[in-house]
Amino acid sequence: MNIKSDKSKGYVRAEPVRQFGALCLRTMSDGPEVLLITTRETKRWMIPKGWPIRGLRPHKVAEREAWEEAGVIGKVSRKLFGRFRYSKILCNGLEVEPVVDVYLLKVRRRKKQFPEMTERNVAWMKPKEAARRVKNPELKKILLGVGS
Secondary structure, three states, X not given: OOEEEEOOOOEEEEOOOEEEEEEEEEEEOOEEEEXXXXXXXXXXXXXXXXXXXXXXXXXXXXXXXXXXXXXXXXEEEEEEEEEEEOOEEOOOOOEEOOEEEEEEEEEEEEOOOOOOOXXXXXXXXXXXXXXXXXXXXXXXXXXXXOOO
């Protein structure tokens, strides 16, 4: 988190914590499916997402996180699809509320082996089922917007 100090105005302001996520999609004969993963610590259902990476544009960060966390390879859109916030407790105990910019990723294939394969569960499901499984109301809304 970046803290900006403006002593002339007498306050300290925290900039929003940013992350970038991939809403991974595939088209089936009965409509689209989305991919969800479980988080490492709490095992809650979520989309692949991660912190900014120096030298990578936001949509490319989302693409990399989809590979590392779910083993998917595909075409990521440069256009922002949605945005949500969630609560996260950092390893130093600080609680932050990252803003996650979400980019669509049309999946071409999924590898059996990928960097975080032993740390997460991965599942394809219909957008309504995905929305039912995630806890975050803003992410639910984004998932329900797929294919509508």
